Amino acid sequence: MSLPPDTTVLMVPGLRDHMAEHWQTLLQAQLPNARSVPPLEHDKLSCAARVAALDAALADIDGPVVLVAHSAGVMITVHWAAQHHGKIRGALLAAPVDLETPLPAGSPDPATLEEHGWLPIPRAPLLFPSIVAASRNDPLARYERVAQMASDWGSRLVDLGEVGHLNPAAGYGPWPRATALLEELLRTG
Numbered sequence: 001m002s003l004p005p006d007t008t009v010l011m012v013p014g015l016r017d018h019m020a021e022h023w024q025t026l027l028q029a030q031l032p033n034a035r036s037v038p039p040l041e042h043d044k045l046s047c048a049a050r051v052a053a054l055d056a057a058l059a060d061i062d063g064p065v066v067l068v069a070h071s072a073g074v075m076i077t078v079h080w081a082a083q084h085h086g087k088i089r090g091a092l093l094a095a096p097v098d099l100e101t102p103l104p105a106g107s108p109d110p111a112t113l114e115e116h117g118w119l120p121i122p123r124a125p126l127l128f129p130s131i132v133a134a135s136r137n138d139p140l141a142r143y144e145r146v147a148q149m150a151s152d153w154g155s156r157l158v159d160l161g162e163v164g165h166l167n168p169a170a171g172y173g174p175w176p177r178a179t180a181l182l183e184e185l186l187r188t189g
Contacts, residue, residue, distance in 0.1 A: 003033055004186065006062075006064060007033065007063060007065070007089060007186070008034065008035065008063060008065050008066070009027075009028070009031050009033065009034040009035075009065070009067075009068055009182065010035060010057060010058065010061065011025075011027070011028050011036035011037065012036075012037050012054060012067055012068065012073035012077050013039075013070060014070050014071030014072035014073045015044070015045070015071070015072045016071075017039035017040075017044075018036060018039060019167075021168045021173055022070075022167060022173075023070075023166070023172045023174060023178060024036070024068060027175070027179070030179075035061075037057045037073075038053065038057065046116050047076070047117035048117050050072075050076045051076060054076055054077070054080045055080060055084060058086070061087075065089060066089050066091065066182060066186065067092070069093050069094065070094045070095055071165065072097050072118075074093040075097065075099060078093075078121065078126070079118075079122055081122070081124075082122040089185070090128055090130060090131075090186070090188065091126065091129075091130040091185070092130075092131050092178065092181050092182055093130055093131065093132045093133070093150075093155060094133040094175075095133065095134070095138055095141070095166040095167070096134075096141060096146055096149060097140040097141055098140065098142065098145045098146065098149075099118050099119060099121060100121055101141075101142070101145065123152040124152075124153075125152070125153060126155065129185060130155040130185075131156045131157075131181050131184065131185060132149065132150035132153070132156070132157050132158065133158045134157060134158065134159060134160060135163045135164060135166055136160070136161055136162045137163075143159075158181065160177070
């Protein structure tokens with residue numbers, strides 16, 4: 001994939017931060033001008049701290065940025081976009097987690113998510129082109145809910161079929177389709 005020399009791809013991981021075998025990490029290693037929002041040392045469940053980390057990462061980048069967010073990283077991105085705007089050329093929003101419905105056992109409950117600033121999910125249209133890549137069998141979000149979020153955000157919805165949560169537990173490692181979706185964003189953004 002060829003990126004314009006002035007464009008940076010910024011990975012916005014979910015709450016598990018960086019995983020060596022995750023498609024975001026593998027994609028970042030393939031791209032010449034890509035980086036990731038660094039993991040938090042403290043306040044790992046704080047939405048405000050995650051948004052501030054994204055904002056700080058963006059402040060360190062000269063030129064336009066394409067965001068590549070996964071899971072709760074999508075929620076970090078839309079919370080950031082509700083408060084900021086700027087040099088975002090586009091965003092690939094993959095497998096957003098639906099924090100407004102109960103999550104599987106072991107995940108934060110709705111009261112904890114609300115206490116840490118994640119709720120409600122921002123629904124205003126994004127001020128940059130975006131693609132929401134959604135799974136039909138994601139255990140963290142029903143397809144219909146993700147489709148409504150995509151519509152609210154003004155995003156193009158891409159039906160990925162049954163790919164689980166698009167993470168290593170669902171068999172993703174490499175996700176070659178991310179490159180094609182990024183190329184589409186660069187053409188339209």
